[in-house]
Amino acid sequence: MTSSAPASSSLALPDDLVGRANIGVVGLATMGGNLARNLARHGSAVALFNRSPQRTRDLMAAHGDEGTFIPTESITDFARALARPRTAIIMVKAGEPTDEVIRQLTEVFEPGDIIVDGGNARFTDTIRREAAAREHGLHFVGAGISGGEEGALEGPSIMPGGSVESYETLGPILASIAARVDGEPCVTHVGTDGAGHFVKMVHNGIEYADMQLIGESYDLLRRGAGMTPAEIADVFAAWNRTELDSYLIEITAEVLRQVDAETGLPLVDVIADRAGMKGTGTWTVQTALDLATPVTGIAEAVFARGLSTQTAPREAAQARFTEAQGYPGGTLAVTDRAAFVEAVRQALLAAKLVAYAQGFDEIRAGAARFGWDIDLAAIARIWRGGCIIRAGFLNLIAAAYDGDPADAPASLVLAPHFARLLDAAQGAWRQVVAHATLAGIPVPAFASSLAYFDGLRSPRLPAALVQGQRDLFGAHTYERTDRPGAYHTLWSGDRSEIRVG
Numbered sequence: 001m002t003s004s005a006p007a008s009s010s011l012a013l014p015d016d017l018v019g020r021a022n023i024g025v026v027g028l029a030t031m032g033g034n035l036a037r038n039l040a041r042h043g044s045a046v047a048l049f050n051r052s053p054q055r056t057r058d059l060m061a062a063h064g065d066e067g068t069f070i071p072t073e074s075i076t077d078f079a080r081a082l083a084r085p086r087t088a089i090i091m092v093k094a095g096e097p098t099d100e101v102i103r104q105l106t107e108v109f110e111p112g113d114i115i116v117d118g119g120n121a122r123f124t125d126t127i128r129r130e131a132a133a134r135e136h137g138l139h140f141v142g143a144g145i146s147g148g149e150e151g152a153l154e155g156p157s158i159m160p161g162g163s164v165e166s167y168e169t170l171g172p173i174l175a176s177i178a179a180r181v182d183g184e185p186c187v188t189h190v191g192t193d194g195a196g197h198f199v200k201m202v203h204n205g206i207e208y209a210d211m212q213l214i215g216e217s218y219d220l221l222r223r224g225a226g227m228t229p230a231e232i233a234d235v236f237a238a239w240n241r242t243e244l245d246s247y248l249i250e251i252t253a254e255v256l257r258q259v260d261a262e263t264g265l266p267l268v269d270v271i272a273d274r275a276g277m278k279g280t281g282t283w284t285v286q287t288a289l290d291l292a293t294p295v296t297g298i299a300e301a302v303f304a305r306g307l308s309t310q311t312a313p314r315e316a317a318q319a320r321f322t323e324a325q326g327y328p329g330g331t332l333a334v335t336d337r338a339a340f341v342e343a344v345r346q347a348l349l350a351a352k353l354v355a356y357a358q359g360f361d362e363i364r365a366g367a368a369r370f371g372w373d374i375d376l377a378a379i380a381r382i383w384r385g386g387c388i389i390r391a392g393f394l395n396l397i398a399a400a401y402d403g404d405p406a407d408a409p410a411s412l413v414l415a416p417h418f419a420r421l422l423d424a425a426q427g428a429w430r431q432v433v434a435h436a437t438l439a440g441i442p443v444p445a446f447a448s449s450l451a452y453f454d455g456l457r458s459p460r461l462p463a464a465l466v467q468g469q470r471d472l473f474g475a476h477t478y479e480r481t482d483r484p485g486a487y488h489t490l491w492s493g494d495r496s497e498i499r500v501g
């Protein structure tokens with residue numbers, strides 16, 4: 001440990017510690033504290049700064065012996081502790097607190113220095129911040145970091161966006177602390193300015209969809225088939241040894257096995273059924289709407305969390321639309337439990353594939369809109385470890401996107417391996433959605449992903465009728481199937497057609 005600050009008082013940085021740190025962390029709460037420890041354990045000399053100095057002191061008291069730390073209690077000393085180019089990772093609350101810290105660093109940093117925001121920032125904020133930092137000659141890197149508390153310490157998946165030049169300094173440091181899969185660090189230079197936070201946003205959107213699909217699977221097995229949480233935990237543990245192998249499936253088994261010490265009931269039965277969210281899923285959907293890219297599974301997951309918190313209408317509807325009134329009561333007549341469990345597994349696999357396909361489509365659309373050159377195979381590879389959506393089948397996604405982007409499948413569902421997966425699963429997927437609907441078990445993510453898939457497959461969509469309606473009430477024009485151009489029917493006149501473009 002290198003510690004200049006005693007446990008309880010603030011002192012200026014001794015001269016021998018000036019320029020000693022190769023990296024610094026500002027914000028030492030759950031994520032920042034663990035990231036600093038991870039950096040120190042991997043050989044970095046880490047300057048520390050937190051708005052409330054007690055947090056820095058606590059970190060030093062508990063973990064100061066894990067590596068080389070240089071604790072500081074002013075932003076000026078923090079900057080003095082850093083070797084050039086100074087490199088600082090901000091891990092504070094997203095939004096205004098991040099802007100506040102950037103302002104402070106901008107005052108003490110010099111041209112060529114690097115500010116990394118590792119928080120869950122909105123990518124548009126990152127684009128703005130990068131442009132402002134550039135005016136001061138600073139590099140600004142928006143780095144999505146996933147893996148939660150444990151990942152920050154043991155190895156997260158890291159999605160940095162910023163200048164290529166800054167990545168020369170930053171890349172090796174991030175590679176030293178990232179999770180590793182097959183010997184490869186789960187970090188890649190995603191693109192310029194907001195690219196990293198854009199990709200992290202979509203990661204979180206996929207996380208929402210995956211969790212919702214797992215939740216719907218649980219509901220089908222629990223209410224539909226009358227299984228206990230412990231039995232369903234065994235099902236998820238078994239699924240984790242199939243193509244569904246993933247962190248979220250693994251932790252689902254753990255949650256379902258947990259018993260509440262106070263009541264002796266399964267913990268899942270005493271947790272209020274109101275899901276929280278911090279906003280990244282919502283941003284994913286808002287952005288997808290702007291890009292006109294359907295992310296239906298993610299959108300349904302966000303809305304399902306919203307619905308879960310609508311206590312008053314839920315209670316009123318529960319009282320009004322009862323079984324006594326002729327509504328289905330949420331149970332299924334399951335005669336062959338093993339076959340039903342397998343059908344739900346197949347449906348989950350198919351719908352999960354659609355969620356990932358939609359997420360990757362959004363990244364592709366975002367890259368085209370914002371001018372980023374994003375390697376989709378590399379993104380799949382860095383999501384294989386460290387992050388919340390890590391999953392065995394990301395290897396297959398990476399393989400589908402490997403090679404010349406011009407040869408990439410138009411949608412992941414069309415990659416040969418995944419198309420065969422859908423060939424095998426689509427029957428079960430339809431059965432599950434149909435039975436759930438008849439039984440009154442809500443499966444919004446299963447159903448919307450199936451509708452999306454059928455939309456992709458349909459030779460004709462009712463969009464043709466929508467165009468006709470738009471032309472009738474607003475002269476919005478339409479294209480024809482048989483020749484180029486834009487056309488309008490004179491609906492209020494003689495109903496002849498004119499070419500308008």
Ligand SMILES: NC(=O)C1=CN([C@@H]2O[C@H](COP(=O)(O)OP(=O)(O)OC[C@H]3O[C@@H](n4cnc5c(N)ncnc54)[C@H](OP(=O)(O)O)[C@@H]3O)[C@@H](O)[C@H]2O)C=CC1
Pocket residue numbers: 026027028029030031032050051052055091092093094096097098100101118119120121145146147148149
């Ligand atoms: N928690 C998680 O699982 C994950 C979090 N993230 C992101 O990482 C970032 C850090 O998350 P987490 O560790 O959970 O901490 P929090 O989001 O709870 O933020 C707490 C930290 O922010 C600092 N802070 C708050 N306001 C200010 C301010 N105005 N000026 C300076 N510092 C301020 C706090 O300082 P003080 O001690 O003085 O209050 C503290 O260090 C967030 O952006 C979060 O979205 C990303 C992935 C996963």
Ligand SMILES: O=C(CO)[C@H](O)[C@H](O)COP(=O)(O)O
Pocket residue numbers: 120145146147148204276277278279280281387388
């Ligand atoms: O970023 C994360 C993982 O990568 C967090 O786990 C995520 O922010 C959780 O989001 P929410 O609170 O909205 O469910």
